[in-house]
Amino acid sequence: MSSKNGDKVTLTIDGREVTVPKGITVLEAARSIGIDIPTFCWHPKLKSVGACRICYVEIAKMPKLAVSCATEVMPGMVVHTESEKVRQGRRAVLEFILLNHPLDCPTCDKGGECDLQDHTFAHGIDDSRFDFAKYRFIRDKKSTFDDFRLGPEIIRNQNRCILCYKCVRANKEVFGEYDIGAFQRGNSTEIDAAPGQEIDSIYSGNLVEICPVGALTNTDWRYKIRVWKTQTANSVCQFCADGCNLMLWKDRDRIYRATSRCNDGIDEGWICDRGRYGYQVTDAGGRLTTPLIKRGERQEPATWDEAVALIARRFKEIKDKKGGVCIGGLVYPGLDSASLYAFSKLFRTVLSSNNVDFRTDYKMLPEKKDDLYTLMTLQKFSIADIEKADLVLVIGSDLINEHPITNLRVRKAVTRNGAKLYTLNPFATKSGDISVDEMIHEVGTIEALINGICISIIEQKLAPSGPDTSRFTAMIEPNRLEDASRLSGIEDKRIISLAKALGAANNISLITGELLTTAIARENIAAAILNLAILAGIPGQGQIGFLSKYANSKGAERLGVMPHLDSRKISRLKDLWGEYPEHEGMGADRLILSAKKEEIDSILVIGCDPLSCYPDGQFVREGIEKLDFLVVADLFETRTTQAADVVLPLSSVAESAGSFVNLEGKVQQFDRAIKPIGQTLPGYEICNLIASELKGPLYDSMKALQEETVKLLEAGDTPELDPVFHEVKLAVEKPDGDYNVPLYVVDQLHHFGHLTEKSQSLSAFCNEARLEISPSLAERLHATNGTLIRIESEVGKVILPVFISENVDNEVALVYRNFSATPVNVLQMRKRRVDYVKLTRVEEK
Amino acid sequence: MILNEQSIAEIREKMVKYPRRKSAILPALTVAYRQIGHLNEDLYGEISKIIEIPVVEIAEAASFYTMFPKHPVGKYLIQVCHNISCALLGADGLVRYLEKKLEIRKGETTPDNLFTLITVECLGSCSTAPMMQINDRYYENLTREKVDTILDELRKQA
Amino acid sequence: MEKRVLFKHIDDPEQVTVKGYVSNGGYRAWEKALKSMKPADVIDEVKRSGLRGRGGAGFPAGLKWSFVPKGSPRPSYLICNADESEPGTCKDRELMECDPHGVIEGIAIAAYAIGSHISFIYIRGEFGGPIRAMERAIEEAYAKGYLGRNIFGSGYDLELIAHTGGGAYICGEETALLNSLEGERGMSRIRPPFPAVEGLYACPTVVNNVETLSTVPHIINNGAAWYTSMGTEKSPGTKIFSLSGHVNKPANYELELGTPLSYLINDLGGGISGGHRLKAIIPGGSSTPFLLPGQIETPLDYESLTEAGSMLGSGGVIVVHDKTCIVWVIERLIHFYRHESCGKCTPCREGTGWLEQLISRIERGEGTPGDLEKIDSICDNIMGRTICPLGDAAVMPIQSTLRLFRDEWQYHIDHKSCLVKSEFEFA
Ligand SMILES: Cc1cc2nc3c(=O)[nH]c(=O)nc-3n(C[C@H](O)[C@H](O)[C@H](O)COP(=O)(O)O)c2cc1C
Ligand code: SF4
Numbered sequence A: 001m002s003s004k005n006g007d008k009v010t011l012t013i014d015g016r017e018v019t020v021p022k023g024i025t026v027l028e029a030a031r032s033i034g035i036d037i038p039t040f041c042w043h044p045k046l047k048s049v050g051a052c053r054i055c056y057v058e059i060a061k062m063p064k065l066a067v068s069c070a071t072e073v074m075p076g077m078v079v080h081t082e083s084e085k086v087r088q089g090r091r092a093v094l095e096f097i098l099l100n101h102p103l104d105c106p107t108c109d110k111g112g113e114c115d116l117q118d119h120t121f122a123h124g125i126d127d128s129r130f131d132f133a134k135y136r137f138i139r140d141k142k143s144t145f146d147d148f149r150l151g152p153e154i155i156r157n158q159n160r161c162i163l164c165y166k167c168v169r170a171n172k173e174v175f176g177e178y179d180i181g182a183f184q185r186g187n188s189t190e191i192d193a194a195p196g197q198e199i200d201s202i203y204s205g206n207l208v209e210i211c212p213v214g215a216l217t218n219t220d221w222r223y224k225i226r227v228w229k230t231q232t233a234n235s236v237c238q239f240c241a242d243g244c245n246l247m248l249w250k251d252r253d254r255i256y257r258a259t260s261r262c263n264d265g266i267d268e269g270w271i272c273d274r275g276r277y278g279y280q281v282t283d284a285g286g287r288l289t290t291p292l293i294k295r296g297e298r299q300e301p302a303t304w305d306e307a308v309a310l311i312a313r314r315f316k317e318i319k320d321k322k323g324g325v326c327i328g329g330l331v332y333p334g335l336d337s338a339s340l341y342a343f344s345k346l347f348r349t350v351l352s353s354n355n356v357d358f359r360t361d362y363k364m365l366p367e368k369k370d371d372l373y374t375l376m377t378l379q380k381f382s383i384a385d386i387e388k389a390d391l392v393l394v395i396g397s398d399l400i401n402e403h404p405i406t407n408l409r410v411r412k413a414v415t416r417n418g419a420k421l422y423t424l425n426p427f428a429t430k431s432g433d434i435s436v437d438e439m440i441h442e443v444g445t446i447e448a449l450i451n452g453i454c455i456s457i458i459e460q461k462l463a464p465s466g467p468d469t470s471r472f473t474a475m476i477e478p479n480r481l482e483d484a485s486r487l488s489g490i491e492d493k494r495i496i497s498l499a500k501a502l503g504a505a506n507n508i509s510l511i512t513g514e515l516l517t518t519a520i521a522r523e524n525i526a527a528a529i530l531n532l533a534i535l536a537g538i539p540g541q542g543q544i545g546f547l548s549k550y551a552n553s554k555g556a557e558r559l560g561v562m563p564h565l566d567s568r569k570i571s572r573l574k575d576l577w578g579e580y581p582e583h584e585g586m587g588a589d590r591l592i593l594s595a596k597k598e599e600i601d602s603i604l605v606i607g608c609d610p611l612s613c614y615p616d617g618q619f620v621r622e623g624i625e626k627l628d629f630l631v632v633a634d635l636f637e638t639r640t641t642q643a644a645d646v647v648l649p650l651s652s653v654a655e656s657a658g659s660f661v662n663l664e665g666k667v668q669q670f671d672r673a674i675k676p677i678g679q680t681l682p683g684y685e686i687c688n689l690i691a692s693e694l695k696g697p698l699y700d701s702m703k704a705l706q707e708e709t710v711k712l713l714e715a716g717d718t719p720e721l722d723p724v725f726h727e728v729k730l731a732v733e734k735p736d737g738d739y740n741v742p743l744y745v746v747d748q749l750h751h752f753g754h755l756t757e758k759s760q761s762l763s764a765f766c767n768e769a770r771l772e773i774s775p776s777l778a779e780r781l782h783a784t785n786g787t788l789i790r791i792e793s794e795v796g797k798v799i800l801p802v803f804i805s806e807n808v809d810n811e812v813a814l815v816y817r818n819f820s821a822t823p824v825n826v827l828q829m830r831k832r833r834v835d836y837v838k839l840t841r842v843e844e845k
Numbered sequence B: 001m002i003l004n005e006q007s008i009a010e011i012r013e014k015m016v017k018y019p020r021r022k023s024a025i026l027p028a029l030t031v032a033y034r035q036i037g038h039l040n041e042d043l044y045g046e047i048s049k050i051i052e053i054p055v056v057e058i059a060e061a062a063s064f065y066t067m068f069p070k071h072p073v074g075k076y077l078i079q080v081c082h083n084i085s086c087a088l089l090g091a092d093g094l095v096r097y098l099e100k101k102l103e104i105r106k107g108e109t110t111p112d113n114l115f116t117l118i119t120v121e122c123l124g125s126c127s128t129a130p131m132m133q134i135n136d137r138y139y140e141n142l143t144r145e146k147v148d149t150i151l152d153e154l155r156k157q158a
Numbered sequence C: 001m002e003k004r005v006l007f008k009h010i011d012d013p014e015q016v017t018v019k020g021y022v023s024n025g026g027y028r029a030w031e032k033a034l035k036s037m038k039p040a041d042v043i044d045e046v047k048r049s050g051l052r053g054r055g056g057a058g059f060p061a062g063l064k065w066s067f068v069p070k071g072s073p074r075p076s077y078l079i080c081n082a083d084e085s086e087p088g089t090c091k092d093r094e095l096m097e098c099d100p101h102g103v104i105e106g107i108a109i110a111a112y113a114i115g116s117h118i119s120f121i122y123i124r125g126e127f128g129g130p131i132r133a134m135e136r137a138i139e140e141a142y143a144k145g146y147l148g149r150n151i152f153g154s155g156y157d158l159e160l161i162a163h164t165g166g167g168a169y170i171c172g173e174e175t176a177l178l179n180s181l182e183g184e185r186g187m188s189r190i191r192p193p194f195p196a197v198e199g200l201y202a203c204p205t206v207v208n209n210v211e212t213l214s215t216v217p218h219i220i221n222n223g224a225a226w227y228t229s230m231g232t233e234k235s236p237g238t239k240i241f242s243l244s245g246h247v248n249k250p251a252n253y254e255l256e257l258g259t260p261l262s263y264l265i266n267d268l269g270g271g272i273s274g275g276h277r278l279k280a281i282i283p284g285g286s287s288t289p290f291l292l293p294g295q296i297e298t299p300l301d302y303e304s305l306t307e308a309g310s311m312l313g314s315g316g317v318i319v320v321h322d323k324t325c326i327v328w329v330i331e332r333l334i335h336f337y338r339h340e341s342c343g344k345c346t347p348c349r350e351g352t353g354w355l356e357q358l359i360s361r362i363e364r365g366e367g368t369p370g371d372l373e374k375i376d377s378i379c380d381n382i383m384g385r386t387i388c389p390l391g392d393a394a395v396m397p398i399q400s401t402l403r404l405f406r407d408e409w410q411y412h413i414d415h416k417s418c419l420v421k422s423e424f425e426f427a
């Protein structure tokens, strides 16, 4: 009966013959044909430990019951999953687990979705032979229900814990975090936070999600609603470009929580806490619910009709008098695709303006289309393929902060599959803990370092045979290894050994992120990266991943929400619309500069807050103040809405269906979870209302809009990387006198952009802007956590409390950009590649 | 730092012997225990820094092993084996005898901080029962008389 | 008659020093193995000797060594299990304290046989004396070139690291030992993969008991045939038995396997102490089922003891006289197993706790009708259902006494007191 052909195994489960891949477990084989075996300690993404023993099966010729989660399939195996012996074995395990497990299901938040409850029910256990008092762990006598807080969002009830160890295992194995552990031993074993620590990693919510019982719960969900009263809606996370799939749990028009909706291609069932608790933004207090019109000094409530009529009238005046080129638009790349598309269409077909941009918090952008940068960002890339790499090279990304879930895939490649990780960053990041070499280069010298690697690949004769390297060094600056090494501050032997590793690797994932791509000089940096990719032989054996920043940055790019588009894209749009403005458009930076010079009269802003976020706060303010007419749509009041003549209430992601394009270029649809709060409207409807008033609707039906959008999105190009090298110029800046600490404006680990501060749970992790510095810099400043520091740049200053990070270990200042109380953009200089600041202690009086 | 230079050096020395650093956790705990007489979270933190392993891993391991007291104990930690071979030869009586002599109960420390009395599982001294361990020395084939002498001597030494 | 092979020089105080050891013929086997035998020859010789593991399971040592994959790119490790914690067993302690070089020589030969260049001896943390003796001996062995680089000019290098435990019986179980040695909590691992394929640091690893390894040099010196001339056909050679409990002369005795239990207890051990009568024998350490006085002629070898319903185990023979309450004995044992359960798998972690609660209430005179059936069924639900054999170890003695001493258990429940009042005081 048994056959073994190649890497397949045939066996019999409950009388059914099944052929499955070799090496999988009996449990997986059974599940593949729809036979469900109960589990507690097993998790598809963790190594099997065979601890809980609930997954027993009977295997012919084996005297003992076998744990199916840890038994590999063998040819000819005859497995019984429901025999009397099996059921007896499972009942015995359940009896053991229930000995000291409180039967507090009525007040337990896991009730209704508890594996223990379900398996007990399925095995018909309604009585216990245990006639002793149940053991009760009480740590904090003050709390009710034996609850104990382990972190901002995690509550533990040790009585309910069944010691499956999934929380501890996932934390170490998958997340690389060390804030939770199992302590004591035997039946005294306890799950607890690490000594003196809280469980506050960016992955903490997953621990709650994988706990099979109500031992770990989060304050977000507890005691709010019973799970069986909720319905779910499919969603996609909006708090970075990874595109993790979420499920929103709602009842009527309130959302109660977000959980993972496992997508193996992207998130593998893990989501970060930003994604998990960010949904709270939707029904946080203080949403804008009606349009507002400025009358005198005050913004007063108005109807949509009034607001739209006013906008249309003013736009028309400006357009008629000076032309549509005097109107500009800034839009948040975290809006759904249809809204981004409608925004662009409104400007280009109704206002005849190319002045649209989604890059509102990037440093000064080039005033033409950037070819090499675009070539780099368009390369084909897949998160799942990172696993195939034997070498991962991260250039310019604080992965865990910027892309928490892609970070997990890199970790998996390294810790599970043995890939080598190299990181090149201006400051130390968490990835350093698993890197072969963490190269912390001098700020603003990344091209020099990359050039160095390229040079040593050639010198070591490791370059692939195709491209002609003879003239390569003549095209780049610096072009000697020693200069590259000196400038970047990385010893030449480290550069050489990375070159060798690249030469030896068979599959490379080269990943670049935000630290480079939102910066000045990105064309130059992109050139260096592309040179390196060619020399490392990536075309054909690996991939280049540009990790775009926002949930729909990729969509915005594909939809052309930028002033300068290439000719292919322009002709595509022309075909679609029958028209396209002739003039050269302005990007975000020039738009504001022109406003300052009074060459621009009006700006429409949807979903972003340039006054708080766009580099060089003072510059932005001066520009915005000169405008004749400012229209701003957002979820909440911001500095920019405060300056507006008309404010429009914008719907949140949960309030309308749509799609995002993640950093891989995957278009992912999400459902509407609840109906819009107040009179809010999604972006595309706002654009359509304005267009209708001025010229006519942008689309006939939602369906038509969706179709147009999707058509453009799917026309995404993935150009081949030709074996040609590009010129790299040197653009290193030196610090200036007193201003000598490099500044990076970053997202706080638990926050993203300007919305998440509204989430109560995320605010419990961090609710204020801080200055994050290394322990050594803190020591030099005589600062401890919380010490106030004055941060001054040539253009602005702020005072922030210190947060000492064990990760950062050189002299840089990281400041969080997520908190409206402290706009840190005032420190940034729009024309400088690196902002240098001066730090001084604020002396207490 | 609670750990003295000698302990730190010893931990460092052990650390490099193993193919992987993490293996040095138990040896490091042993060194710390020998110096301090018990273990606590501050020590886990120090060990974590020396061997560069997250503190949770040190604490998890330490809590698993019952040989290391987690609270301060007397100068002499008296551990009476109460497992079967010793019990058959009067280990329970030995404990009672010690309780009477030291005027403390099992689990307690004498007011002068000299003696702590606890019972432990089989110490591998079954053929020389009853026995007790005081710090890292074994005292076997015990009788009342022997116990008297041992305690007297320790008092004198202290 | 005692047959001293391992214990041949046990009374010689000089045996602990390298000088004394060498003058008694030590390290000749190591030299012979390195100079004139290939690793495969060593394995072969040990295989032919029929030497079986002395740590408890009795698995043939040579066979275990042969499971280590040949030509694996990963290093392999030899670990000497010196965590001796099984109640009733104290032989490894004596070997280490009185003949540490014998242990080292055994480790070295076994390491060579499996191609290991780094080996470990995992010594029980409480063992102050043996730790000092082993550490001193290792230092001497390095100094004399029996360990370290290029041993006997053969080009073979061997490091031996003494690693001490922290007080956990479970760390004697080989997979828990591996975790402990890796710096993890000492919890057992599921098998497969077996340590020989994926052990320490996921590399091929052999774990052997102190006594097993100490026997190896004698086999190399004298040949497999000499070894098989002792003992029985299936249990060749000699074995050290730790005799403890109610006998007049408790001690470690080395006997040919197959020697009757009565010879150990009566002839060597001087009979039952205090003028009492024999009530029960635990023959192989506290994890093995009890034997009755009528079984005292059982030969001490693997097969005979299994046939008698028990096991040879680690050779810890615990003798119990008739003024001993069996429920009290079992309470002691279950307390131990509950305390030592690592807590990884459900049946062992929860089951031992429940058993301890039930048994101690019976012992206190608070048992209720049905408790015995309950205990029996809990034991059934643990036996063979745990990750490592600690679960089995906990329940085997209990179930055997439920069968052999049922009346005593029942009496405890019915009369809320012991049928037999334990009579032993601390003198
Ligand atoms: C709970 C438990 C405790 C054990 N303790 C020891 C021990 O202290 N010493 C020992 O050598 N083997 C012990 N063993 C047996 C080991 O797992 C392993 O089988 C043995 O070390 C192999 O060596 P051997 O083949 O030389 O006997 C124990 C097994 C179990 C299940
Ligand atoms: S807290 Fe939950 S996930 Fe963690 S061990 Fe206990 S039951 Fe398992």
Ligand code: FES
Pocket (backbone or CB within 6 Å): A038, A039, A040, A041, A042, A049, A050, A051, A052, A053, A054, A055, A056, A067, A068, A069, A070
């Ligand atoms: S699911 Fe298999 S043992 Fe827990």
